[in-house]
Amino acid sequence: MPLLEKFTVAGQLKSGLGHAGKDPTSVVFDKLNSATEGVVAGRVTILAGTNNYLGLTFDPACIAAGVAAMKSQGTGTTGSRMANGSYAAHGALEAELADFYQCSKAMVFSTGYAANLGVLSALLGKGDAVLLDSDAHASLYDGCRMSEADIYRFKHNDVQSLERRMARLGDRADRCLIVVEGMYSVLGDCAPLKEIVEIKERYGASLLVDEAHSLGVFGDRGCGVAEAQGVLDKVDFTVGTFSKSLGAMGGFCVSNHDVLGLFRYVSRPFMFTASPSPSVMATTREALKQLRTRPELKATLWSNARRLYSGLQDLGFELGPEVSPVIAVRCQDRETALAKWNQLLESGVYVNMMLPPATPGGASFLRCSISAAHTAEQISTIIEKFADLKDL
Amino acid sequence: MSNTTEAVGEKLAEILTRYLKNNWAGTPSSKKKITASTNMVTELQLDSFQVMEFMLEVEDHFDIAVDLDSLSNIHTISDLAGVVIAAHPE
Numbered sequence: 001m002p003l004l005e006k007f008t009v010a011g012q013l014k015s016g017l018g019h020a021g022k023d024p025t026s027v028v029f030d031k032l033n034s035a036t037e038g039v040v041a042g043r044v045t046i047l048a049g050t051n052n053y054l055g056l057t058f059d060p061a062c063i064a065a066g067v068a069a070m071k072s073q074g075t076g077t078t079g080s081r082m083a084n085g086s087y088a089a090h091g092a093l094e095a096e097l098a099d100f101y102q103c104s105k106a107m108v109f110s111t112g113y114a115a116n117l118g119v120l121s122a123l124l125g126k127g128d129a130v131l132l133d134s135d136a137h138a139s140l141y142d143g144c145r146m147s148e149a150d151i152y153r154f155k156h157n158d159v160q161s162l163e164r165r166m167a168r169l170g171d172r173a174d175r176c177l178i179v180v181e182g183m184y185s186v187l188g189d190c191a192p193l194k195e196i197v198e199i200k201e202r203y204g205a206s207l208l209v210d211e212a213h214s215l216g217v218f219g220d221r222g223c224g225v226a227e228a229q230g231v232l233d234k235v236d237f238t239v240g241t242f243s244k245s246l247g248a249m250g251g252f253c254v255s256n257h258d259v260l261g262l263f264r265y266v267s268r269p270f271m272f273t274a275s276p277s278p279s280v281m282a283t284t285r286e287a288l289k290q291l292r293t294r295p296e297l298k299a300t301l302w303s304n305a306r307r308l309y310s311g312l313q314d315l316g317f318e319l320g321p322e323v324s325p326v327i328a329v330r331c332q333d334r335e336t337a338l339a340k341w342n343q344l345l346e347s348g349v350y351v352n353m354m355l356p357p358a359t360p361g362g363a364s365f366l367r368c369s370i371s372a373a374h375t376a377e378q379i380s381t382i383i384e385k386f387a388d389l390k391d392l
Numbered sequence: 393m394s395n396t397t398e399a400v401g402e403k404l405a406e407i408l409t410r411y412l413k414n415n416w417a418g419t420p421s422s423k424k425k426i427t428a429s430t431n432m433v434t435e436l437q438l439d440s441f442q443v444m445e446f447m448l449e450v451e452d453h454f455d456i457a458v459d460l461d462s463l464s465n466i467h468t469i470s471d472l473a474g475v476v477i478a479a480h481p482e
Contacts (some may be wrong), residue, residue, distance in 0.1 A: 153447075356439075
């Protein structure tokens with residue numbers, strides 16, 4: 001059937017994933033014991049690939065807030081905010097996010113993916129230009145493509161590559177949006193935001209930073225990499241997600257540009273999606289409160305990340321360029337990566353499998369994401385299990 | 393720059409050969425002889441990611457900006473030469 005022929009290649013790729021044992025895309029957690037431990041195929045497994053940076057998914061206060069909201073407001077909102085109205089919690093969370101980022105405007109979306117689609121498709125139009133980091137997340141690519149703007153990629157974290165492309169735009173530079181991430185999700189490296197801001201200001205362009213993986217991880221207040229590099233007030237639009245450090249689901253955008261208040265009238269991914277449910281709003285608000293009032297979570301997270309990074313480095317693994325809560329272990333090829341990933345899982349450690357084309361340079365990685373909730377013993381076990389891989 | 397499709401195609405073949413050798417050494421495509429008539433998809437089996445990465449080199453060499461959408465219908469070096477010529481300010 002010609003309509004379905006395009007799936008032949010996808011089917012071949014899918015079947016190839018299972019050759020070394022378990023298919024990394026089909027892992028099922030039968031039970032979750034905590035933020036860092038689950039049960040996979042009957043085996044107690046350390047979860048080291050969940051992006052649960054602050055370990056708040058099992059936080060008692062977050063759970064209590066979610067349960068109370070569900071009991072008092074029901075299971076879902078059953079429609080979009082434009083058609084069915086907003087719940088008070090939507091506005092409250094937006095006010096809290098604006099206060100957290102010290103911005104005048106905030107907007108909440110149903111997922112992080114929808115936030116990037118919603119913001120970029122609303123912000124950009126025909127005749128505008130985007131300069132997009134080549135390692136940017138798929139949601140940023142998709143958001144740019146959803147607009148009618150011209151999209152130009154620059155080399156990952158390469159400010160000279162960015163500036164060359166900015167210069168080529170000529171008098172269109174003031175209609176250009178630079179799109180980058182704070183911390184990149186595959187290698188855990190950070191954008192040189194100070195230098196990027198300098199280029200943006202010199203050419204009169206604008207800047208959007210996706211802090212999906214850096215919220216709660218970087219900066220004294222936990223706002224992200226822009227705060228850590230002292231340029232938070234120079235970022236035009238900050239987007240992020242509730243599904244990582246805040247342990248929930250949803251996305252947001254904050255800005256000091258008043259137009260953000262108008263996005264809800266033009267952003268289709270906002271207008272035509274059911275709004276976040278009461279329990280999600282409640283757990284997110286409580287998690288944001290925890291993030292703001294418990295700096296020890298971030299300190300523990302970094303302590304755990306440093307320990308795992310140095311442990312794996314000492315074992316001779318090739319790692320991402322910076323110590324961060326995302327630790328990517330480079331494998332020589334796809335088959336080796338799949339074999340090592342399977343061996344780790346069978347020994348009770350779950351990490352992420354990162355394969356081309358979703359990876360920089362077409363390389364294959366085992367990606368660990370570390371949590372403040374990991375115990376010292378769990379970190380030791382992860383290092384031990386990686387040490388065993390050296391025998392492969 | 394000589395703006396003939398043939399001249400641009402030859403230069404692109406040279407850049408692609410170097411790009412594959414530097415970044416994809418060991419793959420079958422890095423060992424093939426590339427000419428202006430080479431089909432990047434069927435002959436070299438480059439995926440969309442590799443084509444996008446190669447384009448970063450092409451843009452810098454010719455000092456041009458090529459919109460991502462322009463790449464969707466490029467299959468051969470000759471196709472790409474047409475895009476480069478269209479994008480060049482001269």
